[in-house]
Amino acid sequence: MLALGDSAAQGVGGGHPSLGWVGQLAALGDRTDRVVNLSVSGARVGDLVDAQLPRAEELLDLLGPPEATVIHIGGNDLFRPGNPLSFGRGLRSLGGWLGSSDTGEATVLGLIPRTALGLTAAEANWRLRRTASAAAATTADVNTHARGSVGSRVAADMFHPNERGYAAWAWGFADALGYGRSDGPPANDGRSDGPGRSTKRLEPTEPWGEPLAAVPEEALSPPESSPTR
Numbered sequence: 001m002l003a004l005g006d007s008a009a010q011g012v013g014g015g016h017p018s019l020g021w022v023g024q025l026a027a028l029g030d031r032t033d034r035v036v037n038l039s040v041s042g043a044r045v046g047d048l049v050d051a052q053l054p055r056a057e058e059l060l061d062l063l064g065p066p067e068a069t070v071i072h073i074g075g076n077d078l079f080r081p082g083n084p085l086s087f088g089r090g091l092r093s094l095g096g097w098l099g100s101s102d103t104g105e106a107t108v109l110g111l112i113p114r115t116a117l118g119l120t121a122a123e124a125n126w127r128l129r130r131t132a133s134a135a136a137a138t139t140a141d142v143n144t145h146a147r148g149s150v151g152s153r154v155a156a157d158m159f160h161p162n163e164r165g166y167a168a169w170a171w172g173f174a175d176a177l178g179y180g181r182s183d184g185p186p187a188n189d190g191r192s193d194g195p196g197r198s199t200k201r202l203e204p205t206e207p208w209g210e211p212l213a214a215v216p217e218e219a220l221s222p223p224e225s226s227p228t229r
Contacts, residue, residue: 001026001035002059002103004052005072005110008169009039013160021110021142021161024170025070029179036066044077045090053097060101069103070173072110072142074124079159087124091131098135107137108176110169113161114143140176142169 003009003022011020017037018024026035036059038052048071056069073094077087098107109132112121125139132139145168146153153165161169 001029002056002066002069003035003037003039003071004048004056004069005039006043006048006076007039007041008072008075008160008166009037010041011166012041013155013157014163014166019163019166021072021166021169021173022070024167025173025177028170028174029177042076043073044080044086045073045094046086048073049090049093049097053094057097057101060103065102065104067104068106068108068177069098070108070110070140070177072140072169074112074128078112078120078124088127091127095131095135098131098137106177107132107135108140108173109137110140110142110173112142113146138176140169140173142172144168144175145171 007013009020009022011017011023014020014023016023018027022035022037022039038055038059040047040051043052060066071094074087077090098109109128111125111128114121114125129139131137146165147168148164153161153168155162155165
């Protein structure tokens with residue numbers, strides 16, 4: 001599985017990368033293939049297009065298509081706005097890449113959480129849905145499985161989700177990929193016990209099922225300079 005995005009894709013706020021949405025999604029799918037995460041903390045859509053897509057293209061050329069490509073981007077564009085036109089331009093570039101690249105059996109673009117951003121998130125999600133539709137991709141609604149108060153799903157930095165918040169995101173992506181449990185995440189007392197196991201297992205696509213060492217180190221090494229948050 002190939003993951004692209006910002007600090008949320010790295011699990012910042014979850015306490016460990018395995019407890020972010022990418023790590024919990026991999027656990028939901030009972031993954032046996034490799035997860036390659038090219039996300040960069042602080043990335044906006046334009047940063048993803050400029051820095052992550054070229055590296056993703058190199059990996060696709062090297063390894064062939066992954067079993068799935070999952071992307072969540074846009075939060076930094078909304079919370080740290082720059083040029084209001086850059087978000088739309090970046091999504092058009094992302095959509096063009098998704099439409100012209102073999103990103104695997106499934107490509108999923110995550111939506112922005114609605115709770116903290118109101119109409120701004122609604123506008124962004126409308127654009128994200130249009131981008132996905134034009135590229136024959138699917139969107140993941142990270143709001144569907146959110147339970148409890150907003151505060152119970154937010155990390156101590158009051159910006160990123162915590163482990164429980166990321167569990168809801170993982171279930172949204174699992175729904176879009178078609179391998180989440182039908183009853184959704186278990187209810188609990190506010191503590192996340194992890195996303196559980198899947199009732200459906202997707203077989204890895206070779207050679208993404210090979211050991212991580214099969215990928216040249218230079219293909220996976222972080223860029224010399226990357227935005228931070």
